[in-house]
Amino acid sequence: MSELDAARDRFLARAPAPDAGPGGAAWLRALRAEGAAAFADAGIPGTDREEWRYTNAAALARIPFEPAAPGAEVAREAVEEVAVPFFACSAFVFVDGRYAPALGAPPALATGLRVDGLAQRAREGAPRPAALGELADPKQHPFAALQAAYLEDGAVVSVPAGASLAHPIHLVFVTTGAPGAPRASFPRVVVEAGRESRALVVQDHVSLGGGPRFTCAVTEARVGEGASLELVVLQREGAETFHVGNVQARVARDARLASRVLSLGGAFVRNDLGVVLAEPGAECDVDGLFLGAGDGLVDNHTLVDHASPHATSRQLYKGVLGGRSRGVFRGRIVVRPDAQKSDARQASANLVLSDGAEIDTKPQLEIWADDVRCSHGATIGRLDPDALFYLRSRGLAETAARDLLTRGFAAEVLQRIGSEALADAAGEILVAALRAEAAR
């Protein structure tokens, strides 16, 4: 039996029975059963699958991850420390994927805004959140299937129609760990942005304690008519982390999604992002920043689906690759036959900091309509030696100058984030990760 098959069987054997765990809502059972069946079918994808050609999941399959048990002890101060900068605003804390209300900073929520634990919803017999299981198709995405097989808890954010949130909603996903005890957690996030609403949601993945860990996350977001949702996924779980994240969004008429996927620390990171521009006037702004360090791998696969006319998409992914790391960017744009007047732009810019690092970047355009504007471009470069000399000639140490230039390279992505505090914090995290890399 291959490593991949063995890992599939191991994950399936440890998955909760469909009727186990908190709450017996029929919808939760059905989603689990569907996920388990799809994952049994697909297994852990091998490099023979086109979508996984550059990313060998065998590294993940080789480690015997055990699902994290509920009830890990976590101190609020410890979460506060890792979940800067705006923890105090509106933080909701999840430990190993499970909602831990006691650890959050109980925010004064805007009228009508709801943030719930998924398990709690199921326990209370509430109906299935409309977006849950609607956007991330387990048959398309093997890891979304795996996540569904373990579906238990997560965050449900419902922004009421017309609401305009003054503060970001900060969802903090903490994984716990212990050296030598590989743990897996399976968080799910559902965001429903009502008509004409405005919100910024931050899905922040951090870690406490040492040891290898695997986070298998799925996020589903529905952006209602005329709404504007900014969704920031900030991943920084550290050098022993395997993180496979899947974000799927549907953008309605005249609505706008801004997605920022920031991958700033992990051994193996794979992000799948899918946006369906479902109705005329839909718009998405899809940005990414990823850092490869050590022997790490960071892979971003995006799919922007122009399913309707007069929709606009703009993508900017920036990669910073140090050490012997590998980066992958594959950006797919599909323009459907009736999606006339689509405007799709994609840019991939990559900064290679060391001789041992590598980046594979590849656009993939599938255009079935004839009256469209579509562009893409990719660059791969090094730090500009003239700029480096300029900064050093003013007294900055070479390391400080390199960090400043690298941060400057990332700035184009960070500056677009709707929260300056978060953008600054992400810049600091990037520099701290570069320093840690240099100190290795």
Add this chain to the structure above:
Amino acid sequence: MIEIRGLRARAGDAEILRGVELEIRAGEVHAVMGPNGSGKSTLAGVLAGRPAFEVTGGQVLFEGRDLLALAPEERARLGLFLAFQYPVEIPGVANNYFLKAALNAVRTARGEEPLDAMEFLSLLREKAKLVEMPEELMGRSVNEGFSGGEKKRNEVLQMLVLEPRFAVLDETDSGLDIDALRTVAGGVNALRGPARALLVITHYQRLLDYIVPDRVHVLSDGRIVRSGGKELARELEEKGYGWLETQPPAPGAAP
């Protein structure tokens, strides 16, 4: 303050400096003039430690220390400053952020306390006035989208903030109209003092009407071929660099 002895340097395969001799004392302003390709910018780059140039011979002493053995940032921290002929655009790095980091690196090296954000801002405002630098440019990326004149003002502004002991101005006048030239020169003159020295590199005499030098040197084909007082600049302006070739070398000029 600075002694340059037999300095030779190359860029790629081409030998550009072929034995430069120059000494500048504290309180003095020297000008180096010369035709295009004579090695003026190479001299400036070598003094600041530009990696593209390879020093193949000679010595530079900065207050008695072997300058050429130091990294560019170490030179800056000792008080050397180069105003670039072509200031570099650095997207994503804010001018004021960069300059505060640079100043605090220099201050720390001098054993002074770093400035906090408020202290730095008031210093920056004061110096920006001297070169009529609009404040909104300070929050923008370093030199990005700046006009030629704004870039040169920014160089002089950085110099005024960092307060070097020895500054090299590499064709700071190029691309400036007469008003901008006057402003920039005013900024440079504000730095003059008995404890500082300046080396002004220029193709034209024009700048030297505003920054009046104590000595003028002519660089040609990688060597100082003539030295004199400020009147030498005017003479060159009138007669052109071709005139030099008909003159015997100045006494004391390197062979």
